[in-house]
Amino acid sequence: MVSDAINRLQEQVNNDPELMRRGKYFSTKFALGIDDTWTMFVIDDGKLVEVLVEATEGPKGTDFIIKTDAETWALFNEANPKPGYQDLTALVETRRARVSGDVIPWLSNMFYIKGVINKFVSCEL
């Protein structure tokens, strides 16, 4: 069930002391696009307050978006990723993923966002 996975993701993010410390004063709304499937994350003072999967409005209303393709995402998700697929920054720097929009929230909170994305991967939404 998608709703169970969303609940699990919110629980994992909101009960992680490291993420709560890093994100204490951080609020944003961003979207992850894998091919044409979008997941939107709403962050309020570090808490993941809302997750919208396959949002019909796509990336509208977000501060920034992270976009990649399904093949890249599958390789990124592997337990022992190949060189170039080991991290979100690796995907961006090798042009396998793109961050666009207002990139300042991404650049200034990269550890936090990577943490949320890693938990998103583990929840298999």
Place this chain on the structure above:
Amino acid sequence: MSIEPVTGHYLALDIEGQSHRVYFEEAGKGVPLLCLHTAGADGRQYRGVVNNETIASNFRVIVPDMPWHGKSSPPAGWQKETYALTTEKYLAFILAFMDALGLDRPVVMGCSIGGRVVLHLGLKHPDKARAVIGLQSGLHAGLDQNKPEQLDYLHRHDIHGGEAAAAAVSGIMAPQSPEQDRWETLWHYANGGPGVFKGDLNYYFIEGDLRNQKLDIDQDRCPVYLLSGEYDYSAPPEGAKEIAEQLGCKFIPMEKLGHFPMSENPNLFLGYIMPVLDEILS
């Protein structure tokens, strides 16, 4: 409790007529081995090398913090200056440091910007080094990230520079590297002074680009060794391999290592570097 066999010193160093207070660590006796850290970091990256008894039995390992980095101070008036590393400034520091310590043709090993500058050193001053070892060397860096404004986020009033620097390099290590060593490496980045990482990247991404220079290092005078971790997307192994093919020098790909081999997994790195040091000694 254990005290490491490493001693630290401060050196009053004149670099091109400007006074600097430079910190360095050393251990061992023998052929001098000068170790140069990466951009925005400091000599703690070489903690595995400087603490290794086998290396210390044959080499005097010397690890400086570049001016502006680690425990080395910036020069007087730093508050009025925009720090930007250039090839000329980098070489001036290395040569001044070698002269001040009376190092006779050391082996010079550098990583990332250090892996680039050892090539500049071999090109311009081949008689100053017994050999150079480039870790994560490349003629240039990244894909097309050579616009200065793309680095501005590393020194802005509204972004914590240390957090941003650490986060920016956090994905460039091998996922297999031990968590403790990866995070220690990131701590060094988080410690950097304001604008220093960005200033180093001026050399790495822009001014120190070697693509337009003929790479004719005289290896009879200064042999070159290149080693590259496979998880480095900034200075990928293909780049170092290309240099090695041009130079006809030894190239050693390093599996399960990334951009900071000596720091992200010191024990694994020692297995790669010690045969190289043995070859240089022989």
